[in-house]
Amino acid sequence: QVQLVESGGGLVQAGGSLRLSCAASGSIRSINVMGWYRQAPGKQRELVATITSGGSTNYADSVKGRFTINTDSAKNTVYLQMNSLKPEDTATYYCNLYQVPVRYWGQGTQVTVSS
Numbered sequence: 001q002v003q004l005v006e007s008g009g010g011l012v013q014a015g016g017s018l019r020l021s022c023a024a025s026g027s028i029r030s031i032n033v034m035g036w037y038r039q040a041p042g043k044q045r046e047l048v049a050t051i052t053s054g055g056s057t058n059y060a061d062s063v064k065g066r067f068t069i070n071t072d073s074a075k076n077t078v079y080l081q082m083n084s085l086k087p088e089d090t091a092t093y094y095c096n097l098y099q100v101p102v103r104y105w106g107q108g109t110q111v112t113v114s115s
Contacts, residue, residue, distance in 0.1 A: 002026040002104040004095045009109030012085055020080040022095030022106055032099040034078040038091035085113045
């Protein structure tokens with residue numbers, strides 16, 4: 001089994017930056033996809049960014065140019081660097097690991113951006 005633990009959330013002002021971390025432990029395979037999702041109150045969970053074990057990345061249009069996903073494979077950790085934060089980015093952010101045939105989720109970390 002796999003455990004994902006997020007950290008790094010907090011309260012920041014619009015225009016500020018924050019870096020989220022997700023440490024994975026357990027049965028981690030060499031081929032997988034890791035990602036960040038977010039969910040605002042009363043809204044559906046949405047994809048923010050993903051990165052494959054081969055290094056390919058994908059971003060939601062709303063965060064392109066502002067957010068960067070990267071990994072430290074040796075530490076089984078994925079990061080989300082968030083710059084130029086907007087109030088619309090306020091949400092609970094969740095780390096995700098996909099390795100066929102299942103997805104694993106972290107507990108979430110709250111990000112609040114004030115105007």
